[in-house]
Amino acid sequence: MEKILIVDDDMYVVESLKFALKDKYDLCLAYNSKAALEHYKNSEIAVTVLDVKFGKDNGLELYYKIRELNPQAIVIVTTPYGNVNYDNFKYISEAIRSGIFFYLTEPIDFKELELLIAKGVEMYNLYKQINYLNAEAKKNYETYGIIAESASMKNVLKTVEKVKNIDSNVLITGESGTGKGIIARIIHEQGNRKNERINTVNCAAIPKDLLESELFGYKKGAFTGAVGDKKGYFELSNKGTLFLDEIGDMDISLQGKLLHAIQEKTITPLGSEEPIEVDVRIITATNRDISSLVNEGKFREDLFYRLNVINIFLPPLRERREDIPYLVEYFIYKYSRKLSKNISKVDNDFIKTLEGYDFKGNVRELENLIERAIALSDNNILTKKDIMNYINKGYESNEHIGKKLIPIFVGETxxxxxxxxxxxxxxxxxxxxxxxxxxxxxxxxxxxxxxxxxxxxxxx
Ligand SMILES: Nc1ncnc2c1ncn2[C@@H]1O[C@H](COP(=O)(O)OP(=O)(O)OP(=O)(O)O)[C@@H](O)[C@H]1O
Ligand SMILES: [Mg+2]
Missing domain, CATH: 1.10.10 (Arc Repressor Mutant, subunit A)
Known part of the structure; x- marks a missing residue:
């Protein structure tokens, strides 16, 4: 039974309320502010019914104290009819603006009050549910630093929990911008190698020959330009984690050497005869469909099986739209601080529009969109208007590409x-x-x- 607090010194009102409500709610009674606040501090009150004037105490002052304790408090204020002079009226309308649930003039219509209390209780339960969900979201956020509200993302985190302390190779797949990089980092940071390094190598960004020496290192004189010894990322990641991003783009000629390093747990730098033992956890990621690359002869099947011992698939954002409102809130918080803006609210249409939008660039596209809207906004509330330009342009706009730059050299054709x-x-x-x-x-x-x-x- 929800608790209702009645603060009034009029015995007639108290008794009538007791009679009307005692079977439905757990009633607490208080005849002065001090007692009311004690009740409020010690138990979970769903709705408070408060007389604007009781004894020497002022009900509205009490109301503000209650709101301080709980900004979501649901308070119904009753005021004597004759007492609504201009000053009181001003005071009451101010209180209403600040969030009084309702106010009733006396003589009280008990049927109406009962109905209002029922509505208040409904709202209280809604708040409770929202608070619970927010706390859950916060828990994921506090532990992992990411938003994971949808069932599919919660499953991803469950898998992360299972694999973080074992060394089995993990292959993370999913479209561009779904969070593969962030999940790789979480596996490392939550796992028992967290005090060692995680190194990331982007296999698509580095030309084949350079990639080989980046991974395995070289000895002085191994090739022209090798003026000294250089350690590769395998050695640099010893005891830690090596994250090979965009593994699907690794040239097939290098894949054999990678497989060897993983199987034998040793590497041989270019120009050296001495194998070096390495203890490295391998995490890989790609937005390509590796099994079709295998069928096309572009990816070694044996390497694929080695890497894909555990697969974590990150679904596209349009298939887990429940995450969108939480991501929006998170990015608004992040970018209003970063850009020193005071944006704390969004209107309903803003969220609805985003929930209906097919983010081809996934979370990264949403993040960029929010950053841009905040940077350009003049108000402290974001509305649908702030994003319509972008949404209408849709895929024609190339802002969602993630601000990706490619190098162009003067002299290139x-x-x-x-x-x-x-x-x-x-x-x-x-x-x-x-x-x-x-x-x-x-x-x-x-x-x-x-x-x-x-x-x-x-x-x-
Ligand atoms: N669940 C999430 N919660 C909070 N931020 C997220 C989440 N998922 C992704 N992000 C953010 O979105 C951006 C893109 O994520 P990330 O770089 O990990 O994607 P990716 O899958 O590796 O993309 P690509 O394939 O293009 O490399 C990052 O800024 C990341 O912090
Ligand atoms: Mg990435």
């Missing part, structure tokens, strides 16, 4: 530049040829011709 742009756009569009054409503003036919011209096949 236009053809070389075009090739790079197409390749990177293709990657960002999760290897979808149609989306790539759309983003580049060319027709499907043109993109097919370009692919042919540059000798790309579907997954170049």
């Amino acid at each position: 236009l053809e070389m530049i075009e090739k790079k742009v197409i390749k990177e756009t293709y990657r960002i569009c999760n290897y979808n040829q149609k989306d790539t054409a759309e983003l580049l503003g060319i027709t499907d036919r043109t993109i097919r011709n370009k692919f042919k011209k540059y000798n790309y096949d579907e997954r170049a």
Whole structure:
């Protein structure tokens, strides 16, 4: 039974309320402010019914004290009819603005009051539910530093818990911007290697020959330019974790050496004869479908099985829309602090619009959108208007690409530049040829011709 606190010194009112409510609620009675506050501090009160004037005490002052203890307190104020002079009226309307649930003038209509209390209790239970959900969200956030409200993301965290302290290789898959990088970091930071280093190597960003020496290191004189010994990331990650990002883009000629290093737990730097033992946890991630790369002969099957002992799949944001409101709140908090803006609220339409939007760039796209809206907003509340421009442009706008830059060197031919742009756009569009054409503003036919011209096949 929910607790209702009645603060009044009029015995007639108290007795009538007792009679009307005693079977439905657990009633607490107080005849002065001190007793009322004691009740409030010591038990969970759902609704308070408060006389604006009882004895020497002022009900509205008590109301403000209660609100200080609990800003969500639901308080119904009763005021004697004749007592609503201009000053009182001002005082009461101020209280209403500050959040009084309702006020009734005396003589009290007990049926109406009963109905109001029922409504108040309903609201109290709603608050309770919201607070519980927020606390749950906070728990995930406090432990892992990420938002994971949807069932699928909660499952991801369950898997993280299971694998964090074992050394089995983990392959994280999912579209661009779904949080693969962040999950790799969490596995390391929560696990028993947390006091050692995690090194990240992006296999797509480094040319093949350089990648080999980055991973395995080299000895002085191993090749022209090797003026000294250099440790590779395997050695640098000894006892810690090596996160190989975009593993699907690793050249097949390097994959054998990686497999060897993982199986034998030893590496041999370029130009050396001496194998070095390494104890490294391997986490990999890709937004490519590795099993089809295997079928196409671009990824070694044996390496795939080695890496994919445990698979963590991060679903696209459009398949876990429950996360959207929580992510919005989180990014608003993050960016209003970062950009020194005082934005604390969003209107309902803002959230609804985002919940209905298909984020092709996933969480990263949502994050960029919020940052931009906050940077440009003049108010302390974000409304649908702040994002409509972006949403309407949809995929035509390329702001969601994640502010990804590619290097272009003076002296490169236009053809070389075009090739790079197409390749990177293709990657960002999760290897979808149609989306790539759309983003580049060319027709499907043109993109097919370009692919042919540059000798790309579907997954170049
Ligand atoms: N659940 C989440 N809660 C909070 N922030 C998140 C969450 N998921 C992703 N992010 C944020 O979204 C951005 C993109 O995440 P991340 O870089 O991990 O994605 P990714 O899958 O590795 O993308 P890519 O394939 O392009 O490398 C980051 O800024 C990250 O902090
Ligand atoms: Mg990443």
